[in-house]
Amino acid sequence: MHLKRPAAGRSRPLRSLLAVDFDLSDEQAAIQRLARDFAQGEVRPVAEELDREKRFPYELVKQMGELGLMGIPYPESYGGGGADTLSYALVVEELARVDSSVGITLAAHTSLGTWPIYAFGDESQKAEWMPGLCAGETLGAFGLTEPEAGSDAANVRTRARLEDGEWVIDGAKQFITNSGTDISGFVAITARTGEGEISNIIVPNGTPGYAVGQAYRKMGWNASDTRPLSFDGARVPEENLLGPRGMGFKQFMQTLDGGRISVSAMGVGLAQGALDEALAYARERQAFGKSISKFQAIQAKLADISTEIAAARLLTYKAAKEKDEGRNFSLTAAQAKLKTGRLAVRAAEEAVQIHGGYGYIEEYPVCRFYRDAKILTIGEGTDEVQQMVIARALGA
Amino acid sequence: MKICVLVKEVPDAAVEKRIDQSSKRIDRSGEKNLNPFDTHAIEAAMQVKEGGVVDVEEVVAVTMGPESAFRALHKAVSLGADRSIHLTDDALAGSDCCATGYALAKILEEESPDLVLLGQQSDDGECYTMGAIVADHLRMPSLTQVIKMDVEEGKLRCERQAEYGYDTVEIQLPAVISVGDAINEPRYPSLKAIMGAKKKQLDTKGIADAGIEADRVGEGGSRTSVLSINPPPAKQAGEIIEDEDTNETVGKIVSWLEERKLLA
Known part of the structure; x- marks a missing residue:
């Protein structure tokens, strides 16, 4: 018996193992802070009502446009923010942490609506559409x-x-x-x-x-x-x-690859939001004379979900960084999408479980999170399609 | 007119406050943010600048703090300040309120502003006194806890929150004003402003640059010494009155309030 040698050229360059930096840049941290404050201050108070009334968030889109959030990764010359993909993913994550509808509105607009014009459009098409898209005036x-x-x-x-x-x-x-x-x-x-x-x-x-x-x-x-x-x-x-x-097929496959990064950020955000809610509730809710957060069964759920989120977040940020560095990010984006979609579904389910009966009524955000989570294993390529993409990349 | 805004980097509000018993100080590790009260001071400065009543040439953000505090200045300029000054020096570590106020006043002396704005309190130390200390060193009049501020040529008309109601006060410029969070609704920094923050002028100064006497700052130069530091006592559990008979319940609440002399 002999071991199969790895195919030539398949081994990863050593550089990619060394260049690990887990810190956000000052600008990325400031953009994350902006998105967090905006999500908490502006989105959170209206999220339940928008969902209940199935109302498109025009006012929030206008505000996000004014803050420069509707065209984050596009050059300033087109009216964009001139920031990187990771900054964009951070914003999507913070929005989805509070409300997925607002998150996907921004994410689909940026990754699916605007990207094809930016990446494949000629100068006159870009001149016609990019400024309005980046300002959030046109979707x-x-x-x-x-x-x-x-x-x-x-x-x-x-x-x-x-x-x-x-x-x-x-x-x-x-x-x-x-x-x-x-x-x-x-x-x-x-x-x-x-x-x-x-x-x-x-x-x-x-x-x-x-x-x-x-x-x-x-x-x-x-x-x-x-x-x-x-x-x-x-x-x-x-x-x-x-x-x-x-070239339409190839162009749209490329577009989907990028979209997977932002949909992964949606999954990380939703899972984090579900954990935030579950932790706050568990600390407050008393049963048998103490907070339910003191029970091992609840602690195990919280600990597991928080660990999964930490891992999924790194995978998502890695895909974003690979895109920013101009490297092939298809595999990482598909892995991130597979991981985060499943995590979002599981985190939302555990958060509802921790809330008990209250998790099943719409007064608590986890009920909405539970309904919003499922699409993340379907949209932007189902889990089964991600597995196909990943397996192909492995050479299976 | 020139406005200086004093700002501070503090532990993020979401981080639970902890005490470091070995240094007898607040543990300031973990995620940090610009002191929320200072964002109201910056907003107040921006509203004066944009209000058009007086001509504001520049808004300068000033901080004293460790190396990392430049982030608070980046946030300040992303919110609209034109430039910023970072006073940082190992000799300043451990300064108490009076020493900090002295050091900040030395920076402000060089800038000679017409108006100094700051948040009425920091989210960490919460001494509430920085405005008064700085004003004393600068020999300027000072108002604290201001929640409304109208600017006129050479003076301000302010409302300040008092224990009962509000004081309306007119104050001559130059002056030092500490603001409460009811004064305005701070804007969000735009992404563009965040991306441009690094391009705005930031001067880093040590104590020698500002003519600060070393024996008046730092742990040695501070006249207070902390003997011990403890978390505030936990809130007593409230009393829950079950409402069985509403007349009886009202009676119980009234007598509870009377016992504590809370009814006029």
Whole structure:
């Protein structure tokens, strides 16, 4: 018997083992503080009401835009914040710690709505859209998922054909975040533009033939905007092609990779928020003559969740740092997404359990956290898809 | 007009306060933040600057503290201050309130501001006296616990929180004003301002630069000595009156209040 030698070039460079720094920079810490104060001061007081009334948080989006939080990782020349991906992830985490609907509104806008324009748009497309996107005055949406194509993006059915200098689009998209608000500016879609050819096209809201459907009745994320879209002979100018023709599949896979970092930050944030609530409740709630936080059964839950959060947070920050350093971050982002989604579900469940009957009524935030958590093992690629991505990267 | 704002880096409000028995000081390790009361002082300065009644040339944030305290200054400039001064020196460690006030006054003397603003208390030491000490050294009039401040040419009209109600006081500039947290709602620093904070001028000074006499600061230069330090006594458990008969319950509450002479 002999051991299989590792394939050439697969071993990691030693440098990556040495360059470990667990401290945030002063700016990152200040941005984290800003997001924490904003989430506690502005989001927390209205989160329950927004969820109950299924109301989109226009006022908060406006405030976040004014504070420069709607375009954090984009260059200042486009009106962005000029900060790094880790700073952006920290903000998403702090928002989701208090309210996932607000968190995903910012995260989907930044990673899915704005990113494709920034990364693949030509200068005139960027000039047209980036300033409004970064200011939070316009929301961008990302139209990939279809009734029969989600992560299996190659199975896309929506078609676009060129006719007299215009793309004529027919098809349908579903589960599209930020597509139907009063300030939604466009959806960037994947469409079949030829045999075996997928391209991205920008479709502005208000285009005749492009209809935004009724908002879904969801389990959670109630204050975020999620809708089905339909295209019935919708016509947009030929120059609305985003990136080179035929590159749509690759471009959207890249977009999803980045989105996984922010969705991981949502999972870390939600889990932390659930722990915050559970700890506060356990310290306050008395049973058998003492705080329930003094019972080993409760302590074990709190200790386990806090440990899991610490580990998941490091994985998420590592993915963000890899992206900032221009390294391949697909594997780490998929691992972070897999880890954090499951953790969020578990943390929310334990937090409800610790609250007992009170966890099952909407007066306590953990009830909302429980409903908001489940989507994190599904959206931005299901757990099963992350496992596929991870296994492929392992060479399995 | 020139405004100086005194700021301090303190342990974050979310960190449980601990006492370090060996040094007889508050344990200041762990996460830190700009003293929340000082954010109200900065906001007050910004409102004077943006109010348009007087022309404010600059707002300068000043702190005395260890090396890490520059972060409080970064936060201060991200909230709108134009530049900042960091007084830091090993010789200053262990200064009591009077020694700290003397050292800060030496920095302020050099700046000769028309108005000095500060939070009425720090979140850690909570001495409440820094404004008065600084004012005494600067020979300026001083008001504490100010919750409303209107600026006019050469003077201020302030409301200060008194034990019962409010005092309305007119005060000539230059003056030292310590503010309460009811004075305003501080703004959030924008991301852009956070990213730009490092680019604003920050002068770091030692005691020699500011003409501070070494024997008047630090542990040796402080005239107070701490004999012991203890946490405040825990709150007594309250009394719960079960409401069986409401008339009876009201009677019980009234007699409880009367016993303590709380009814006029």
